[in-house]
Amino acid sequence: MITLPRRPRGGVHPDNRKAVTRSLAIRNAAVPSRCVVPLLQHAGPAAVPVVRVGDRVREGMLIGRAADSTAANVHAPVPGMVSGTTTLTLADERSCEAFVIDLEGEFDRLGKVAEPIDWQRTSVRELLRGIRDNGVVGMSGSGNAVHRKFNLPRAAEIEHLIVNGIENEPYLSADNRLMIEMTDGVLEGTRIAERILRPQRVTIALQKDSTQAIRNLRRRIRERGLDYAVRALPVNYPQGDERLLARAIAGREVSAERETSEIGVIVSSVATVYAVFEAIVYQKPVIERIVTLSGAALRSPANIKVRIGTPIAELIAECGGFVESPEKIVVGGPMMGHTIIDVSTPVTKATTAVLALTATEIYHGAETGCIRCGRCVRACPVGLEPTSLYKMLEHGELDQAQAAGLFECIECGCCGFICPAHIPLVDGLKNGKLAVTRHGGRT
Ligand code: SF4
Ligand code: SF4
Structure with missing residues (x-):
């Protein structure tokens, strides 16, 4: 086994913008009157439903069983009635079925000292x-x-x-x-x-x-x-x-x-x-998590403990709504997160943050030609040449891109962040991976 130098390789230093929320103590969000609970909140296949519309569920009750060892169980975040099912597109663009649970009855888990x-x-x-x-x-x-x-x-x-x-x-x-x-x-x-x-x-x-x-x-x-x-x-x-x-x-x-x-x-x-x-x-299933709400468009940023399945719109309301119309709403961080359009999208186990960003927080540079400055290469933390990979993919050279390490890319966004020509390098690389998968997979 080779032991490597432990210096960080590459990387960038975006403005961390944590000053507002870093000092804010975690507070509990109001319990939503309706939760929308996706059966896909994990890396594997969607969980298999074990309740039906019309069933009453207790807080923390199993509602979806892991389909295989890569998947995870899903539990009811609130007590209530399963009033329906719906098909959702999650923030990460995967689609799945979700249970709609209307709040009813007693909290027999989180309200009590365990x-x-x-x-x-x-x-x-x-x-x-x-x-x-x-x-x-x-x-x-x-x-x-x-x-x-x-x-x-x-x-x-x-x-x-x-x-x-x-x-x-x-x-x-x-x-x-x-x-x-x-x-x-x-x-x-x-x-x-x-x-x-x-x-x-x-x-x-x-x-x-x-x-x-x-x-x-x-x-x-x-x-x-x-x-x-x-x-x-x-x-x-x-x-x-x-x-x-x-x-x-x-x-x-x-x-x-x-x-x-x-x-x-x-x-x-x-x-x-x-x-x-x-x-x-405490034998407590994952039915809530802590989420950072921030961004200059939000009236009162916060760190909030929130039930899984809470619509993001309700979290925004918890934070006093918007002071100005956001240019974009991001689930996760600005470097690797996902932009959403529909704020009825629910919080899942993977939701670390919701950011309501103004135009001044998003850099809108017009794309120009590559000036061969090499900054993207120096910034790449896994030692790739993003500009070369991007060009190979532009020319449909999928095999060459794979050979040059396309799948080593961790989609961190450093190359796109640092590029003075505003070339959408990360989108190009992500699309390249999808194209390889569509054309018969990795070699
Ligand atoms: S997104 Fe991929 S290619 Fe770009 S810097 Fe990160 S790891 Fe390197
Ligand atoms: S950072 Fe942008 S302009 Fe510079 S070499 Fe990379 S792709 Fe070209």
Whole structure:
């Protein structure tokens, strides 16, 4: 195994625009009178419905069962009546069926003080079952089923568990608040992951500018006598990418086709280990999450704990609506998020943020010709030549683009961000991947 230098390669420094929300404590959103709950909130196939229109559901009840090991269970975020089904296009442009649940009846889970479970008496198999049953997925946008990621072959050796608190997309601060306000929950979730994975080392990675979260974590780690390192990394987008973090912390690199577990590294976000904590210690399914609402078009930005299935329009109303008409609404961060048109789109397990951006927050440069400045090449964190790939794809040279590493692209947006000619490099590369898939797949 080759050990690599741990310096960040490439990357960019967009204005982080976190100052507004970073100091805002998490607050609870109002419970919506109607939730629209997609059966596809994870990386695999849609969940299989287990309730029907007209059924009454309890809060946290299973309504969709994972179709296979890559998928995840889906639960009712509120008690009520299943009043219908609908076909949705999600923010990430995938389509799926969704249950419409009208709020009725009692909250018998979140409104009550739950007794924590002493998970240390629980076997690894049962811990994995608890994670699976409660529908825990990668909560920082990946949607990967966590029980699958953590369920490694018996012989697999994990050298490094990295808990990812980097959150380096501009505006986003929900993970930062989670580390500040729910420090013990994050650490307990990390301990559960450690018990399952048996890594030789555990590191919690943050950006240097997350000073309060760093302080809180270090203090509680010391007070609880845990053997965890807290690493404060230089601010450099997209340092939070799983493969880049494996390189920065463990000095190991893995291609896009392989899992980081194959090089002895597991990376899990702070929001994910917190969901693991709630699933195991309080047997709570993923029926809510913390979302950052920000952008200059929004009257009152916030970090809000919100029920899955809440229409985004209701979150915007929670934040006082708009001060001016937004130029665009983005779900996720501005570098890798998805623009939506329909604000009835519901919050899913993967919704990290909703941004209402004004024209001044979006750079509208007219596209001109490539001036061969090489900035996109220097910015690419995985060592690609975006400009060459883009040209190959423009000329339909799909095989050459693949050979030049098209599928190593992590779609981070650095090349497009830095390009003085405003060439839509990332869109070109994303479309190129789709074209390869349509023409018979990867070689
Ligand atoms: S979007 Fe792809 S090609 Fe562009 S900088 Fe990121 S990884 Fe490199
Ligand atoms: S950054 Fe833009 S202008 Fe410069 S080489 Fe790359 S594609 Fe060409």
